[in-house]
Amino acid sequence: MSKIIGRALSQILHCKQLTSIDSSSRLYGRWMHRDPGKIMLPFESKSKVNLKKEKVIDIDPEILNKPKEREVDSTKINKKTLEVSSKINNIEKSDKIKKNREDKLKKRAFHLSQCKVFDDNNEIIFEKVKENDGRISNLLVNLKSKKARNSSGQVLVEGWRLIVDGLEAKCNLKYVMFSRKEDLNNLLPFLPSKGVKFYKMPYKQITLWSDVETSPGMLGVFEIPSPDNVRSLSRPLPLQFICDNIRVPGNLGAILRVAVGAGCEKVVLTKGCVDLWDPKVVRSAAGAHFRLPVYNSVEWADIPQHLQQDTSVLIADSNEKVLHDNSMDSMDEGCVGMSIPVLPYYGIEYTSLKHITLIIGGETEGISNDSYIFAAKKNGLRVNIPLQRGVDSLNTGMATAVIAFEIRRQLIQAWTREKLERIGVNAT
Structure with missing residues (x-):
């Protein structure tokens, strides 16, 4: 009997130990997610352990929910206010831009009505x-x-x-x-x-x-400037041109360009020449229209009104033939030009002439009979440019340049000599 009682007691104790171990393991598993200071097991010896106590504050969940709602409401309000303010700013900016545009348009319209060239910022209005x-x-x-x-x-x-x-x-x-x-x-x-x-x-x-x-x-x-309004930039020479039947725009433009370069007083265009303001003439003249008085489409009967009384008439002629019979009555109109004496362009003393009028003819038509008759009445001369064999004549503009700059050279040399004599320097 004693043996049976001892076995029963030993079984009871063993069962208690197992239950205590199972309960401790269950408790340990529940608190695995926390960071314990120390794990106490039932089979360990009891010792004093210093554990830190956490301050736990009990808060009502209603109190926790209230500020969240307020924060949400406040963010919504802030967003709405920002949107409203941005809209207001955009409206203000657009109003300012519109006002500036309107002001600029008004100023521009005012300037255009007044035909002003520059605005307030000194920029060209276009x-x-x-x-x-x-x-x-x-x-x-x-x-x-x-x-x-x-x-x-x-x-x-x-x-x-x-x-x-x-x-x-x-x-x-x-x-x-x-x-x-x-x-x-x-x-x-x-x-x-x-x-x-x-x-x-x-x-x-x-x-x-x-x-x-x-x-x-x-x-x-x-x-279109009138000849009276055009002013030359420098002192002109006592020289002027009469253009007779020049119908090629490029030739007329070249003659006007030479006239400005040589320093002529004016140019007279007879009726029959190409239009003075033809686009090709304007382009080839390179601005000579604005620097030289030019009288357009003048009749030969009105030519004396545009000349000085003491002028000497010269004709740029490529023909060297001369008739010795100078009687005007027994001569045909076609032979009048042959009666006028001809000299090379460098064989005339231009400084002895008070004023010079050079008549230039066209390449296709040549010198007209009206020019020859006019020069014969004025006791004029024909001027020729000697050329090598095989070349009949030069371009009208080129021939004009050769004669005009020879006249310029002689006149300038004479003026410089006079100036040096006044100063007292011997001119070489």
């Missing part, structure tokens, strides 16, 4: 024009014909250089059509403060109205 604008097309079409030019009193020039030449000569510039804004910088020092309208148009549109293969991209419209 108007952008679309393709095939009626105002520009009508203006340029009229300026392409001779009758419309004469009736309107306006002429078309191409390129900023010719526009500058006209502005330097104090001619009235009315319109400027351009494609690039940078090209206007070449005109800035010469532009007036009022009276010029600027139009910005596509380059393709300008090329349609250009007479050049590669257009410079700028067109100008001037009032």
Whole structure:
């Protein structure tokens, strides 16, 4: 009996130990997610352990939820206020931009109505024009014909250089059509403060109205200057030209260019010459129209009114033949020119002449009978340029340059000698 009782007691104790171990393991598994200071097991010896106590504050969940709602509400309010403020700022900015635009347009319209060239910022005021604008097309079409030019009193020039030449000569510039804004910088020092309208148009549109293969991209419209308003930039020589039947535009432009370069007083064009303001003449003359008085389409009966009384008439003639019979009555009109004596251009003492009038004929028509008769009445001379064999004549513009600069050379040498004699220096 004693043995049976002992076994029962040992089984009971063993079962208690197992239950205690299972309970401790269960408790340990529940608190695995925390960081314990120390794990106490039932089979360890009891010891004093210093564990840190955490302060636990009990908070009502309702209190925790209230501030969250407030924060959400406050963020919504802040977003709404920011959106409203941004909208207000955008409206204010757009209003300012609109006002600035309106002010600029008003100022621009005022400046355009006053025909002002520069705005308050000293920039050129221009108007952008679309393709095939009626105002520009009508203006340029009229300026392409001779009758419309004469009736309107306006002429078309191409390129900023010719526009500058006209502005330097104090001619009235009315319109400027351009494609690039940078090209206007070449005109800035010469532009007036009022009276010029600027139009910005596509380059393709300008090329349609250009007479050049590669257009410079700028067109100008001037009032045709009268001969009395044109002023030469320097003291002219006592020399003037009469152009007789010059019908090639390039030749007339070259003669005008020589006249300005040599320092002539004026040029007279007889009736039958090419139009003075033809685009090819204007382009080949390189601004001579604005620097020299030119009288266009003058009848031979009115020629004496444009000459001085003591002038000596010379005819640039390539013909060297001379008739010795000088009687005007027994001579045909075709032989009048043969009776006028001919000399090489360098064989005349031009300094002995008070004033010189040089008559220049065209290459195709030559010297007219009216020129020969006029020179014969004035006891004139024919001037010839000797050439090598095989060459009949020179270009009209080239021949004019040869004779004109020989006259200039002799006159300047004579003036320098007189000046040196006044000073007391022996001229060599």
